[in-house]
Amino acid sequence: MIAYSLIKVIHIITAILMAWPFYALAIVNQRARLGPPLGDRVDLYMETIIKNRVVPCYIFQATALASGFVMILLSAQGFIAFFNNPILAAKFTLLLIISAILSYVHFKLQPQIDGLFHELAAAPSQDIAARIGQLRLQRKKAASVCLFNVLTISMLGVQAWKPFSGWVTVLLLVLIAAFTWRVYKQPPSYGWI
């Protein structure tokens, strides 16, 4: 059905655009390698880019949810599939988790980081610098969980209507976890490794 195919194209393009945590981790790892001083224009540049990604992230999440629901509605089984199909339930739950993580970073961590940068500008201190470092580390961990979830949701999407064997799914989960760990530690120089 052409309508289903068009929605699927939108769904897949949305999934591609949700790769931001992969690139964000490359940026923050590079910032850590650069070292001091803390609070100069490099930090302003990086923090502004990260903050400006929040609204697009919410919009892509909403688009993935809406296009996913429309595909279920248009499917042979109709909307009841959402309640009968554990893969769709898992995709939905993981989407809720990344939405919650994004909200936590935006409403809790980011205002604290911004506040500490203001304090640092007024009166530089080792203590403030250390607290910024801790909060940034928490934000980096949150981005890694988001990356793991987005890759997992995509992997589950491929088997939405025709599930893989359990062991294949477990193997793919292990590979996704290993890749996410690699990106968390240091951006892979050769794409995958």
Ligand code: HEM
């Ligand atoms: C972060 C959010 C999401 C991402 C990154 C994502 C990604 C993907 C990807 C890559 C596919 C594979 C398409 C293919 O087989 O060619 C897919 C399929 C699918 N997704 Fe999602 N998805 C997301 C959220 C959702 C949600 C919330 C739902 C609905 C509960 C949903 C429903 C579906 C359905 C029904 C398919 C099967 C399409 C088909 O093979 O015909 N997705 N998704």
